Amino acid sequence: MTATTLEDADRRKAWGFAAPALLWTLAFFVVPFLFMAAMSLWKREGREIVRVWNLDNYLRFFSESALLQGLINSLEITVIVTVLSVLLAYPLAWIIAERVPKRFQRMALILAILPFWTSYVVRSYSWLLVLSKNGVINQMLTSAGLIAEQLAIASTRTATVIGFVHFFVMLLTLTIYSNLIQLSPNYRRAAADLGANAFQTFWHVVLPLTLPGIMTGAFLTFVLCIGDYVTPQILGGNNELVLPQIIMLQLGRRADFPMAAALSIILMLAVTVAYVLCARWLKIERA
C-alpha cells in the first residue's frame, strides 16, 4: 500500500469515528441554533409570529434600559461569582492535593462535592432558609450579640452570589485539583534548587502551570452562572433581573419566542466573548 492510500484510509477512519459526534452536534446544536437565530429576526405581532426579517427585537433590547440592565446585572454577578469561586476553590484544591494524604484525597474530594448530590432547587431553597431574617446566620449572630438587628441577606444580590459561589466552588475545586495533581514535583524541586522560596515557587511556577485548570473551571463557571435562572429567581427576590429571568418573562404568558430568541442570542454572544478571552488557556492538548 502506498503512503497516500494509508493516509486516505486513516482519514476515512477518522471521519467515521467523528461522524456520530458531528451528526449529534449538527442535529442538536447547529440546527436548533440556526433556527433560534432566524427566530430572533422575526417578530411577534399580536398573537402571530411575523416571519419577516427585521432587527426590531435587538433594537428593542438596546433601547429599553430595563432589558439592557438585565445583561449588565448578569455580567456583574457572573464576574463576581467567578472571581470569588476561584479565590475560594484554589486553596481548597491545593490543600486536598498537597496537604491531604494520598489515601484520604478521594474521601476529601467526595466531601468537597457532597452538596452536588442534592437537587439544585432544593439547595437554593435551603440557602433561602439559612439566609432569611430568622435564618440560621441571623440567629447565630444575634444570639452571639454581634448584631442588634437582623441582617437582610435573603432576596438580595448577596444571597444570589452566595448560592452561586457555594455551587461553583465545588466545580472549580475539581478542575483545579485535577490540574494540581498532574504537576510533577520536579518543577518545585528545580525552583528550590534555583533559590526560590515557597511563595516564589507558587507564584512563578505552580500558578502559571495550573492556569489551564483555573481558566477551564472559570469558563465553565461563567457559562453556567450567566445562563442560570433558578438561583437568582429563588435567592435574589426579584430585586434585580438577570437576562435568563427576562427571557423567561417573554415566554411565560405572551409566548414571545422571537424576543426570547434574540435575548438568548445576546446571552450566547456574551459567552462567546468569554470564550475568546479564555481561549488561550482552554487548549485540550498539554503544553
Add this chain to the structure above:
Amino acid sequence: MMQSLRDGAHLRRFFSSVAGSAIVAASFVSVPASAFATEELNALVWCDHTDPALVEPFEKANDVKVNLKVYEGTGAALSILDQSRPGDWDVLVIDGVDVHRAIDLDLLAEMPAGALPTADIFPEVRMEANNTKDGKTYAVTEKFGYNTVSYDKSKVDPKDMQDLSVVFSDKYKGRIALYDYYLPMIGLAGLGLGKKTAELSEADMPALKEKLAEMRSMSKQVSDVVSSQTALATGEVDILVGGGEWITAVLSADKPNLDWTIPEQGAVRWAQSIGVMKDSTKQDLALKFVQYIVSPEGQARLATSSCYWAMPANSKAGEHLTDPQKAALRFNEQAEYLKKTQLYPIPSTELDQQFQDAWTEMLQQ
C-alpha cells in the same frame, strides 16, 4: 391569578410543575390500579390536578389512566399544543382570561351546556364572556381565588389590612413581598388608583408605572408562589400583596398566624377553566372528566389539592368540605368577597406587552 401561576408566575409555575411532575412520577412508581386501566386520557393541566386524591376516584370509577402534564403559563401550554399531534391531548385547563386564545386557535371543542352544572357555579365566576363564544360553551370555570393581601396577623394589625393604601404606605415598608405576576399586580395597582381592572388602558400606563414604583419602594421582594410562602412562613416578610387563600390556606394547619383578607378597595379575582380538546378522539371520556372535576365532590378535592388551595367554582362543593377547610377558604363569605372583587385585566396583546414592560421596568428599579 393565582395560578396565573400559570401565566405569570413563571417561577411558581416552574416549581409547581416540578412538584406536579414529581407527584405524577411517584404515581407511576407506586403502580396504582390505574396503571392497568383499559383506557388513557391525556390532560394538560395546572399542578393542582396532579393530586392523586383528585384524580384516582375518577380513574377507578371509569377504569382509565389519566396522564397529566403540568405547564406553567398559557404561553407554555400553547407551545406544547403547537408541538403536539392532533389528538395527543384530551383535556385542557387554562387561565380563565385566556380561554378565547384557545378558542381562536380552534383548540377547544364545544361542550353541551346542559352537561355542565352551570346553575350551581357562583354567578360571578361563570364568566360566560370568557368561556363561551357565539352562544357555544367551550370551557367551564373550575376554580377561582383572589390576588389580594395575605399577612401574618401576629406581626401586623389586621385592621390595617382592610385598607390597601395602608398596605402601600411607609408603615410596613420593607416588610412586604409583591407577588410576581404582572397581570393581577397591575390590576391591584389600578385599584389603588381607583380604576376598574376592565377599564385599564394605554392612557393609564404613566399612572400605573408610578403606582408600581410606589409599591416597589415599599416592598422587600417580588416573589413567586413558593418563595412568597417561604417568606411569609419564615418571617422574612409580614405581608404579601397579590397573595390570597391560595397562599395561606394550604398552610392553615401549620401556620395559623397566616391570614388573608380583601381590603375595602377590593381586590383582583382569578379563575381557571377546563375544556375538552377539539381533536381529542375520546370526546365522551374527556367530557366525563370535565364533569367529574366540576361536580361537588371533584370540586372539593380540587379546592384542597396538595399543590394549592382555592375556591371551588361549584357552590355545592361546600357539602364535601370540612369546617376547617371552609374556614381556611372563607367559603361562607364568598358572596361578599365576590362583590368586592374584579376579574383581573384582560389586555389586548399590545397593552399586554406594555403591562409586561412596565413590570420589567419596575423589577429593575
